[in-house]
Amino acid sequence: MLLANEQPVTAADKTFILLRDDIVEGRIVAGSKLSETELSTKYAVSRAIIREAINRLEACHIVERKANVGARVVALSQQGLIELYQVRESLEGMAARLAAVNMTHEEIDDLMGLLKRHFDEIKDGQSYYQEAGDVDFHYRIILGSKNKHLISMLFDGIYHLVRMYRVQLGMAGPRVTTAYDEHKHIVKAIANRDAELAEMLMRRHIMYSKNSIEAKLS
Amino acid sequence: MLLANEQPVTAADKTFILLRDDIVEGRIVAGSKLSETELSTKYAVSRAIIREAINRLEACHIVERKANVGARVVALSQQGLIELYQVRESLEGMAARLAAVNMTHEEIDDLMGLLKRHFDEIKDGQSYYQEAGDVDFHYRIILGSKNKHLISMLFDGIYHLVRMYRVQLGMAGPRVTTAYDEHKHIVKAIANRDAELAEMLMRRHIMYSKNSIEAKLS
DNA sequence: TATTGCTATATTGTCGACATAATGATGCTT
DNA sequence: AAGCATCATTATGTCGACAATATAGCAATA
Numbered sequence: 001m002l003l004a005n006e007q008p009v010t011a012a013d014k015t016f017i018l019l020r021d022d023i024v025e026g027r028i029v030a031g032s033k034l035s036e037t038e039l040s041t042k043y044a045v046s047r048a049i050i051r052e053a054i055n056r057l058e059a060c061h062i063v064e065r066k067a068n069v070g071a072r073v074v075a076l077s078q079q080g081l082i083e084l085y086q087v088r089e090s091l092e093g094m095a096a097r098l099a100a101v102n103m104t105h106e107e108i109d110d111l112m113g114l115l116k117r118h119f120d121e122i123k124d125g126q127s128y129y130q131e132a133g134d135v136d137f138h139y140r141i142i143l144g145s146k147n148k149h150l151i152s153m154l155f156d157g158i159y160h161l162v163r164m165y166r167v168q169l170g171m172a173g174p175r176v177t178t179a180y181d182e183h184k185h186i187v188k189a190i191a192n193r194d195a196e197l198a199e200m201l202m203r204r205h206i207m208y209s210k211n212s213i214e215a216k217l218s
Numbered sequence: 219m220l221l222a223n224e225q226p227v228t229a230a231d232k233t234f235i236l237l238r239d240d241i242v243e244g245r246i247v248a249g250s251k252l253s254e255t256e257l258s259t260k261y262a263v264s265r266a267i268i269r270e271a272i273n274r275l276e277a278c279h280i281v282e283r284k285a286n287v288g289a290r291v292v293a294l295s296q297q298g299l300i301e302l303y304q305v306r307e308s309l310e311g312m313a314a315r316l317a318a319v320n321m322t323h324e325e326i327d328d329l330m331g332l333l334k335r336h337f338d339e340i341k342d343g344q345s346y347y348q349e350a351g352d353v354d355f356h357y358r359i360i361l362g363s364k365n366k367h368l369i370s371m372l373f374d375g376i377y378h379l380v381r382m383y384r385v386q387l388g389m390a391g392p393r394v395t396t397a398y399d400e401h402k403h404i405v406k407a408i409a410n411r412d413a414e415l416a417e418m419l420m421r422r423h424i425m426y427s428k429n430s431i432e433a434k435l436s
Numbered sequence: 437t438a439t440t441g442c443t444a445t446a447t448t449g450t451c452g453a454c455a456t457a458a459t460g461a462t463g464c465t466t
Numbered sequence: 467a468a469g470c471a472t473c474a475t476t477a478t479g480t481c482g483a484c485a486a487t488a489t490a491g492c493a494a495t496a
Contacts, residue, residue, distance in 0.1 A: 013285070046451045056277070067457095067479090068457050086367075094305070148279075286487050287487090288447070
């Protein structure tokens, strides 16, 4: 699935996305230094383009930069993952709360349809659910919040980092069936326009997910 | 009071801060277009510097940019304010929750001292409390969360926007004494290490603040 | 008169070169 | 031999110029 509706138009846009994906997918290792000149030859653009891309990556917290020294890809740590999920719990909880108020009936119906497709896939034993389906589910609810800041923070910022942890610490894996039930209850709360419950269930859902990942790391 | 410990070293840093403050304080009007050449003469730097500053402002959601067209200062709207406070409620609620767990005893003592000074100032009828004191109070709790993402999102992003709304829609004003009581209870919850209550109280506190501002706008 | 296509202009996007600060090596001093 | 100062090198920061794109104005046509 394609992230947000970001259609790169300028060279800086394209380079930003290329570089970001190379980092998130681990082709550029976490913690490594980003040399502007090196990258400019690698991606065949001028240093100015690379600088703009790096600046944007810094805003996403994917790289850290020190003045007159350079930029490094962030290092992954258990502490970092925990902090990330704390923010996710907070923001996505609020997203679910707002979605319960702001989603249209059609959007809710679509969400239910998505859930049903997931159910069928699970029955058939397909378990690529986690990566694509789970993300898709969360996306719709976040969009359903209709809150620009929330949407941007999660899509442009948090989610790429989450993905980076997922890919590089290698966590496809289970929690599929239980996650499905949690999703179902969240949708039900949203359909009932129960904002309070929707937020609570979403927060629990993300907490469980965090705990599951943490368990694997230990 | 000075925002975070940002000490600009490069020219782009300085220009970024200058430009940001000019926008936040309303010296550059909301919704207006930002011409790169114009700004580069105004701030006496090259266009590259201005471009970098604008890029950073875009990351803060203070300006919006369209490719090959240019950047505009965001427009202020009641809807925008509401969305901003929804995010604030979410993030600062989580910050209070984490602060209840992660703040040291010394930090909590300091926070109590700050609260006491505020109390004395209120008694003396000084009411610059709102601007400086309130911000300071919230800052300490956010820092107390010890969560890098949370801190960065609020300090580098949300707070400048909140300030922009405060300044430009002209809301110094009351809610001082009631806010003081709310602050007191939040600190008490943190001191008792009651994370759940701290979060709830902080969320209510921000909701009340939002309601108060909304009432003024109508 | 409204609309469409072209052109001129102004603004943004991109580039290569120069300025400046950090880093590591080299040699000197104690 | 260890530590410090100096210098060369390398990378980042900054700049002005050129290229590409959007916008406004004008003219021509239906």
